[in-house]
Amino acid sequence: MSEFTAFPLLASIIDRVSLKGYTQPTPIQQACIPALIDGNDLLGIAQTGTGKTAAFALPIINKFGQNNVEIKTKSTRSLILTPTRELASQIMQNIDDYAEGLGLKTKVVYGGVGRQPQVDAIEQGLDILVATPGRLLDLIENGDIHFKSLEVFVLDEADTMLDMGFFKDVQNIIAKLPKSRQTLLFSATMPAEIEVLAQAILTKPTKVEITPQAVTADLVNQSIYHLDKSNKVPLLFDILKTPEHQKVLIFCKTKYGADIIVNALEKASITAASLHSGKTQAVREEALQNFKDANLRVLVATDVAARGIDVDNITLVINYNLPEDPRNYVHRIGRTARAGKSGAAISFVVENDIRQLTNIENSIGQVIPVVTEQPFHKEFSKAHIAAKKKKATKKPSRNSKNHKVTNAKKKRR
Structure with missing residues (x-):
């Protein structure tokens, strides 16, 4: 049909x-x-x-x-x-x-x-x-x-x-x-x-x-950025300095972290708002509507608040923090691949995130490429990576x- x-x-x-x-x-x-x-x-x-x-x-x-x-x-x-x-x-x-x-x-x-x-x-x-x-x-x-x-x-x-x-x-x-x-x-x-x-x-x-492969493999251009934790905000500014992505959704771990990111973006004259359970319902609805209407360039959200967000034309999702649950990774990046459209998803990964990253890759059945041509790239210890990967839960690839x-x-x- x-x-x-x-x-x-x-x-x-x-x-x-x-x-x-x-x-x-x-x-x-x-x-x-x-x-x-x-x-x-x-x-x-x-x-x-x-x-x-x-x-x-x-x-x-x-x-x-x-x-x-x-x-x-x-x-x-x-x-x-x-x-x-x-x-x-x-x-x-x-x-x-x-x-x-x-x-x-x-x-x-x-x-x-x-x-x-x-x-x-x-x-x-x-x-x-x-x-x-x-x-x-x-x-x-x-x-x-x-x-x-x-x-x-x-x-x-x-x-x-x-x-x-x-x-x-x-x-x-x-x-x-x-x-x-x-x-x-x-x-x-x-x-x-x-x-x-x-x-x-x-x-x-x-x-x-x-x-999930219908979204993760075919529609979203996924990438990993290795860096030190202290360089996350500078890297965020570097990504957003180009006008290519006008509607960006950022995921972070905590409500406090979401508000810190928004404050930093606003100081750099980037329109942004946070979406989390610490906000009143009226404020959350206003932020989401402004994002839908393109009055905001960036929406920073936690997983619970953002579950099910359906906003057209999100071209970029940034995982400022990796999710603990690999299932949430698929939910997150799916915000930029709505109704058959394509998009991009960037994940910030510090050295201690390797175990989480490996669990995500096992869950989706693919290895996400690392972008080295970025100003804050860091080479991680191979021994540290091997140890973290060994601890990661092994999960079979899903049916393709x-x-x-x-x-x-x-x-x-």
Whole structure:
């Protein structure tokens, strides 16, 4: 299937997709959309950046657009549960774009903002609700929402829910949902807890797996810069002195570190802002919107705050610090390879980072080239590198295929 027009979607949805500049579906969209239109449960193993929001949103919008029913008070026809406020907002924005003109009632709810407008919207009944676990549990416990009319449940970024400590909350929410529903579970990885959950909540699911190599190997020009820790800021300035990259996302380890980098950039007259959990929700939303609108050249983020960032035309990702978890490396660099576009990713590596780097390379199944023609290059001790690599966890390379799909019989409800 090579065009969105080949899907049995409403003409208005096809038009909205086209207006966003998309004509050819990504592999996950090719696999998911027909299965979801058929009513199947689905297990999607895919990271952000593969087009999975449209993969689940378009069939839901299509279903409700074709079957506009009277919605009961304090209820929703679908629930999309996602870990972070930023990701929830972005999913809602995409849904509203795709659903324009269909008259669907939608709302996003999360903590850190006033709850009364959220309660008032749910009181009227919703077609689509996007929520984070904490605020949704608060609404449930206060009797502000019920799920008697729920038709579709989407659990997005399940492994991130686990990493962020939301897994118990997710289980409590699922216990409140009706058994008869269409269920979609998306996760970038499949730790044991997620596998058990998938078996418990999915019925004869279609399985779609998009491997990280589709992003890391083919679309992102990756490179390593060896240097001393004291030269990180000077190297950052050297990279940014050329106008080639006008939208740059920098990842660092800590909230404090993110603010230090921003202060240094602002002193050099480079527009920048930080994105981390120490900021209020209003400040985080303002920073992200300014970055989307190109009012900021640089956004400096921690992993948790940046998970699921969907911003067009990021041309460069810089790993100011390497992530401890190799999975986060793939999530990070995927910010610059959205919807089939290419980009660049530079990782700053000091001598003590060799073990982390080796784990990352084992995880993605490739050796990332080192750039020596840069002003702060440092030759590392070969003995030190060998010792660090020996300690690194050995991981087998992933299957090189872009994706695999297992079809299941259509589930009738």
